[in-house]
Amino acid sequence: MHNDIKEILYTAEDIRARIQQLGAMITRDYQGKSILLVGILKGAVPFLNDLMRSIDLPLCHDLMELSSYGDRTVSSGTVKILKDAALDIEGREVLIVEDIIDTGITLQRALKHLGSRRPATLRVCALLDKPSRRRVPIKPDYHGFTIPDVFVVGYGLDYAENYRELPYIGVLKGERQ
Numbered sequence: 001m002h003n004d005i006k007e008i009l010y011t012a013e014d015i016r017a018r019i020q021q022l023g024a025m026i027t028r029d030y031q032g033k034s035i036l037l038v039g040i041l042k043g044a045v046p047f048l049n050d051l052m053r054s055i056d057l058p059l060c061h062d063l064m065e066l067s068s069y070g071d072r073t074v075s076s077g078t079v080k081i082l083k084d085a086a087l088d089i090e091g092r093e094v095l096i097v098e099d100i101i102d103t104g105i106t107l108q109r110a111l112k113h114l115g116s117r118r119p120a121t122l123r124v125c126a127l128l129d130k131p132s133r134r135r136v137p138i139k140p141d142y143h144g145f146t147i148p149d150v151f152v153v154g155y156g157l158d159y160a161e162n163y164r165e166l167p168y169i170g171v172l173k174g175e176r177q
């Protein structure tokens with residue numbers, strides 16, 4: 001285990017097994033259709049990579065990046081779109097793939113933006129859900145794990161751009177919240 005990590009919440013194996021289940025659910029729910037996965041940079045990259053290979057449907061993927069709002073605990077509520085999804089999403093079955101939903105502000109912005117481009121359906125698959133910190137009423141259609149109010153890193157999730165490469169999800173020593 002990395003020296004800065006206090007506790008592992010989900011091992012690489014836990015994550016792998018849960019993503020298999022999510023992929024099976026998505027495959028069943030979208031049977032007969034093709035889907036467009038839109039991953040939110042940068043945190044969702046490992047999740048998107050594994051999730052797309054656990055879905056047994058024709059699919060495409062695209063990427064979108066939104067600005068974070070600086071100090072996460074004091075949100076200005078202004079989230080900018082830094083990189084838009086390039087593919088045409090009108091009439092498509094769009095599934096947003098996100099690493100974690102915390103306050104929900106980032107996802108709300110992504111939903112509003114992609115929703116305005118007239119997809120046939122627009123749903124959300126988040127690996128982690130931290131409902132205790134929610135500030136806008138948003139719920140993922142699919143989620144991997146519900147976590148308490150702790151700051152986690154690994155498997156794409158960062159603290160100041162570090163730890164994204166860890167294969168597991170863990171709690172940082174001396175975590176900020």
Ligand code: IMP
Pocket residue numbers: 043098099100101102103104105106107150151152153157158159
């Ligand atoms: P929200 O807009 O507050 O829901 O925040 C979403 C974004 O904040 C996520 O996409 C992450 O990049 C980041 N974030 C929220 N909680 C954590 C955490 O516990 N660890 C790492 N990043 C987090």
Ligand code: MG
Pocket residue numbers: 040041042043044099100
């Ligand atoms: Mg993120």
